[in-house]
Amino acid sequence: MRLASVLLLVNVGPALAQTGSISGTVSLEGPAPAAKMLAVTKNQEVCGTSVRSRDIVVTGGKLEYAVASVEGVKGTVKPKSVLLSNTKCMFEPPYMGAGAGDTIVVDNQDAVLHNTHLGLQLGARVRTMGNWGLSDKGSSIRAEGPLRLAGNLDVGCDAHPWMSARITVFDHPYFGTSDQAGHFEIKDVPAGPHTVKVRHPVLGDLEQTVTVKAGAATAVTFSFPAARAANAAKTDE
Amino acid sequence: MSISCSRRVGGSAGRRVASFVAATILLAATARAQAAKPATAPEGPGKTLYVKWCSGCHGDGGAGDGYAASYMIPRPRDLTLGNFYIRSTKTGDVPTDADLRRTITDGFPGTAMSGWKTALSTAQIDTLVQYVKKFSPFFSGPAPTVLAAGPEPAPNSEGLVEGRRVYEQLKCFECHGQKGYGDGTSVPTLMDDQKMPIFSADLSKNWTFRGGPTVADIYRGFRTGLNGTPMPAYTAEANNVNDEQLWRLAQYVRSLAPAAPPDTSSMIHATMKMDGPLPATPDDKAWDEVPAHYVPLGGQVAIKPRWFTPSIDGVWVQAMYDMKKLALKLTWHDASRSPDTTFAPWIKKVVETLDHADPPPITAQGPDRIAITFPVKIAADSLRPFFLGGNSVRSAYVWRWSSSPDTAEEGTTRGLARFTPLAAKNGLGHSARYQDGEWQLQFTRALLPVDSTTAPTFGGDLPVPVAFFAADGSNGEIGMRGSMSGWYTIMIHMMGATQ
Numbered sequence: 132m133r134l135a136s137v138l139l140l141v142n143v144g145p146a147l148a149q150t151g152s153i154s155g156t157v158s159l160e161g162p163a164p165a166a167k168m169l170a171v172t173k174n175q176e177v178c179g180t181s182v183r184s185r186d187i188v189v190t191g192g193k194l195e196y197a198v199a200s201v202e203g204v205k206g207t208v209k210p211k212s213v214l215l216s217n218t219k220c221m222f223e224p225p226y227m228g229a230g231a232g233d234t235i236v237v238d239n240q241d242a243v244l245h246n247t248h249l250g251l252q253l254g255a256r257v258r259t260m261g262n263w264g265l266s267d268k269g270s271s272i273r274a275e276g277p278l279r280l281a282g283n284l285d286v287g288c289d290a291h292p293w294m295s296a297r298i299t300v301f302d303h304p305y306f307g308t309s310d311q312a313g314h315f316e317i318k319d320v321p322a323g324p325h326t327v328k329v330r331h332p333v334l335g336d337l338e339q340t341v342t343v344k345a346g347a348a349t350a351v352t353f354s355f356p357a358a359r360a361a362n363a364a365k366t367d368e
Numbered sequence: 369m370s371i372s373c374s375r376r377v378g379g380s381a382g383r384r385v386a387s388f389v390a391a392t393i394l395l396a397a398t399a400r401a402q403a404a405k406p407a408t409a410p411e412g413p414g415k416t417l418y419v420k421w422c423s424g425c426h427g428d429g430g431a432g433d434g435y436a437a438s439y440m441i442p443r444p445r446d447l448t449l450g451n452f453y454i455r456s457t458k459t460g461d462v463p464t465d466a467d468l469r470r471t472i473t474d475g476f477p478g479t480a481m482s483g484w485k486t487a488l489s490t491a492q493i494d495t496l497v498q499y500v501k502k503f504s505p506f507f508s509g510p511a512p513t514v515l516a517a518g519p520e521p522a523p524n525s526e527g528l529v530e531g532r533r534v535y536e537q538l539k540c541f542e543c544h545g546q547k548g549y550g551d552g553t554s555v556p557t558l559m560d561d562q563k564m565p566i567f568s569a570d571l572s573k574n575w576t577f578r579g580g581p582t583v584a585d586i587y588r589g590f591r592t593g594l595n596g597t598p599m600p601a602y603t604a605e606a607n608n609v610n611d612e613q614l615w616r617l618a619q620y621v622r623s624l625a626p627a628a629p630p631d632t633s634s635m636i637h638a639t640m641k642m643d644g645p646l647p648a649t650p651d652d653k654a655w656d657e658v659p660a661h662y663v664p665l666g667g668q669v670a671i672k673p674r675w676f677t678p679s680i681d682g683v684w685v686q687a688m689y690d691m692k693k694l695a696l697k698l699t700w701h702d703a704s705r706s707p708d709t710t711f712a713p714w715i716k717k718v719v720e721t722l723d724h725a726d727p728p729p730i731t732a733q734g735p736d737r738i739a740i741t742f743p744v745k746i747a748a749d750s751l752r753p754f755f756l757g758g759n760s761v762r763s764a765y766v767w768r769w770s771s772s773p774d775t776a777e778e779g780t781t782r783g784l785a786r787f788t789p790l791a792a793k794n795g796l797g798h799s800a801r802y803q804d805g806e807w808q809l810q811f812t813r814a815l816l817p818v819d820s821t822t823a824p825t826f827g828g829d830l831p832v833p834v835a836f837f838a839a840d841g842s843n844g845e846i847g848m849r850g851s852m853s854g855w856y857t858i859m860i861h862m863m864g865a866t867q
Contacts, residue, residue, distance in 0.1 A: 262595070
């Protein structure tokens with residue numbers, strides 16, 4: 132009995148008592164950049180003649196699909212499932228964070244062949260972590276291997292070259308993806324000073340130091356300068 | 369039962385091209401040998417073997433960057449990535465030892481990766497299997513999952529019909545084409561993991577499959593996918609089919625290729641047409657009666673600009689004649705009718721990736737082309753001209769065809785690039801068709817030339833020497849860039865009545 136309570140103190144106690152959460156908001160300054168229209172070169176009967184690019188998704192100045200993480204803190208990932216959808220000939224979500232060891236579910240909501248191809252970036256090279264033919268609406272796969280290593284995964288569809296997405300895999304649980312309101316939440320972060328990094332495939336990274344207080348939510352805001360979006364648009368041309 | 373890598377059977381045609389390609393690439397590579405990097409091959413058993421036999425292509429550090437690497441598409445595999453095409457394992461997983469053993473033993477037909485079973489002992493190959501695994505940390509990760517497979521159902525004709533239906537349901541045609549000739553609509557944008565352009569496989573040539581030609585090899589191929597390429601893994605659950613239907617698909621794909629790999633001997637037997645005139649077009653039924661001879665082609669690397677990445681790897685040749693004329697029919701697979709605007713992304717990638725291509729640079733797509741070289745005079749003791757249209761010492765007689773505009777002409781050449789149209793024309797006729805990724809081209813000419821000093825006489829007692837050159841304009845094959853054969857002979861038996 133005594134022993135048990137000691138163990139409880141050592142293992143669980145500090146996690147409960149000495150952690151807090153980070154509640155963040157990500158914005159993009161300036162007017163929302165006009166979404167690019169991507170030409171559809173195949174399966175127009177299902178995909179239409181063009182699709183709206185989702186490389187920068189901003190609503191009322193708030194940036195969706197940015198991935199925030201606490202840098203340099205170790206922690207154990209509690210494996211869960213993440214969903215990646217092929218829908219309207221685009222990926223949903225275009226960018227997300229995942230934990231190393233998570234299961235990925237890929238589904239196809241379109242009546243066309245999508246093949247979802249996950250490539251782990253290794254330096255300048257890429258390695259296939261999974262590539263599935265999903266030949267019709269309603270098809271899906273579940274796989275445990277592809278997200279087992281931390282790093283950036285490029286997601287593509289060899290059938291539809293305009294489709295692309297990214298998954299950043301973390302070897303700790305301290306990350307979150309921003310929602311439509313630009314909001315993300317990272318829970319159970321050990322109290323103390325931390326560097327929080329926000330990543331975006333087009334706009335790049337931002338970093339800030341925050342001090343997490345035990346048992347409280349620490350607010351933090353990130354703001355990408357408008358110039359980043361403008362530069363991204365330029366290098367695209 | 370689990371998916372296993374059976375030994376490759378047959379495949380003489382594939383092997384022939386493969387060793388040809390490997391030899392020419394090694395030849396070209398010696399020039400760049402000085403640029404080799406200092407050795408960083410890991411220590412351990414197998415190092416000496418690896419450095420001696422493999423590192424020239426795969427690089428000392430295994431990164432696929434040996435001194436010969438930049439001449440090839442496909443590039444040598446980067447062994448550090450643990451990213452392998454041929455496996456019996458789940459998509460994304462590393463191969464088993466048995467998978468690697470098979471690859472090193474048999475090689476990949478049509479690529480620079482030749483089989484090593486004659487050069488190395490099985491013990492040496494086993495040592496290399498373990499050594500290759502040292503390059504990638506992926507081999508020390510979780511053990512790969514070998515995919516389970518049900519038994520193959522007995523083949524029958526309803527099974528083939530069902531297999532075709534599954535081919536359509538799973539939309540294999542989007543990459544491999546309606547007839548499987550490798551001309552699917554996705555092809556112009558296909559890239560491998562390293563963003564190199566990659567063609568889909570021509571399913572009518574099972575002897576070119578990396579993983580082997582059998583029904584079981586094909587089944588394994590689409591169950592596992594080819595890691596590093598766009599070729600995805602198809603599971604029964606994700607595609608609303610059962611395992612038996614997947615076997616039916618494999619049987620159907622197998623049926624797209626001939627029962628046995630084609631004979632690639634150098635003799636082409638012409639068929640005499642007894643009744644009625646020679647056909648005027650290559651789709652005439654009369655051609656169905658004439659045996660087709662397969663001529664494998666390899667990159668044109670004999671003269672500059674050399675071409676190490678050809679798209680056309682072979683042409684079927686048929687010959688028919690009557691008392692007056694000789695007709696040749698050429699059939700070959702080409703993913704595009706060039707120039708083809710949908711191939712703009714393809715040619716752009718080719719230009720970007722071929723950083724060591726011989727000058728001049730490739731700027732645009734050209735037409736598809738064929739050139740057939742003959743000696744000017746066919747005589748028993750004749751020295752044949754150089755097989756690429758002769759040279760400045762000995763000229764040749766050439767038929768050449770271009771898809772755009774669709775024209776054919778005969779000429780005297782001092783090399784294919786130095787073509788002079790014939791003054792005394794022999795009325796060379798031609799007819800070309802393109803459909804579903806296949807060109808069919810018929811040439812027809814009188815047996816007797818107008819002037820026998822400028823063009824050969826066909827149908828004498830002697831076999832007619834011919835050599836073939838083919839180019840895919842959408843793959844950047846302009847000028848001397850393309851693929852070629854050495855000399856072949858056409859046997860014409862005039863049954864007594866000749867000139």
